[in-house]
Amino acid sequence: MDNPSGPAPATDSHLPPGLRTPLRDDAFARSDDDKIAAISGHFEAIMRELGLDLTDDSLAGTPRRVAKMYVKEWFKGLDPANRPEVRMFDNRYDYHQLLVERDITLFSCCEHHFVPIVGKAHVAYLPGEHVVGLSKLNRVVQYYARRPQVQERLTRQIAEELKQSLGTDDVAVLIEADHLCVMSRGVNDTSSSTLTSEYGGRFATDEALRREFLRQIGK
Ligand SMILES: Nc1nc2c(ncn2[C@@H]2O[C@H](COP(=O)(O)OP(=O)(O)OP(=O)(O)O)[C@@H](O)[C@H]2O)c(=O)[nH]1
Numbered sequence: 507m508d509n510p511s512g513p514a515p516a517t518d519s520h521l522p523p524g525l526r527t528p529l530r531d532d533a534f535a536r537s538d539d540d541k542i543a544a545i546s547g548h549f550e551a552i553m554r555e556l557g558l559d560l561t562d563d564s565l566a567g568t569p570r571r572v573a574k575m576y577v578k579e580w581f582k583g584l585d586p587a588n589r590p591e592v593r594m595f596d597n598r599y600d601y602h603q604l605l606v607e608r609d610i611t612l613f614s615c616c617e618h619h620f621v622p623i624v625g626k627a628h629v630a631y632l633p634g635e636h637v638v639g640l641s642k643l644n645r646v647v648q649y650y651a652r653r654p655q656v657q658e659r660l661t662r663q664i665a666e667e668l669k670q671s672l673g674t675d676d677v678a679v680l681i682e683a684d685h686l687c688v689m690s691r692g693v694n695d696t697s698s699s700t701l702t703s704e705y706g707g708r709f710a711t712d713e714a715l716r717r718e719f720l721r722q723i724g725k
């Protein structure tokens with residue numbers, strides 16, 4: 507292991523222990539470039555083991571392409587440097603009704619099989635003295651999605667981050683997603699999908715509010 511004495515990962519230190527993505531203490535001791543080089547070598551070994559000819563010009567670049575995709579795209583949400591800054595504005599408009607950001611594109615990766623989870627996230631909150639820049643809601647979803655995940659943890663991580671960043675418990679998150687591990691292998695079920703939700707603050711206690719949220723996202 508290179509540099510196991512590197513800094514402890516700051517990833518998820520703001521979340522309760524049960525909601526943190528399991529990471530080693532030396533998770534960020536190596537640079538992205540070093541990780542890409544190492545993963546590229548490991549993936550090349552997998553391809554060789556499968557019998558693929560890596561001198562073929564279509565396959566030759568695949569190990570590096572996969573490594574770059576893992577580090578820079580699929581799993582970039584592991585790196586606390588990519589955690590979005592959630593900017594809030596004064597609620598000058600005095601808007602205190604439900605705000606729903608629906609149909610947020612969700613692309614994640616099943617941590618059991620390393621295949622895609624594809625779906626939509628719907629998030630809502632009740633503004634108090636501040637309102638959030640809308641795109642930050644999408645960014646929070648994307649940050650936690652871009653990791654090896656299970657849908658339950660992803661749902662709760664997004665809700666907890668929103669509670670902290672927006673400064674209110676009045677937050678709702680609902681995720682509907684298709685798991686490629688269910689669709690393309692194992693049970694090979696292409697019609698089922700998975701819904702998970704987390705309701706905080708008034709969403710947990712006020713059934714009418716919850717119903718309004720569900721109505722607005724078409725549920
Ligand atoms: N709770 C939960 N389970 C998930 C998620 N993604 C995948 N899984 C499940 O994780 C389980 C892993 O179970 P195993 O029995 O070890 O894996 P497996 O032999 O590949 O299971 P099958 O998919 O049934 O073939 C499977 O049932 C998957 O459907 C998720 O986001 N949440």
Ligand SMILES: [Zn+2]
Nearest residue numbers: 616618619687
């Ligand atoms: Zn899976």
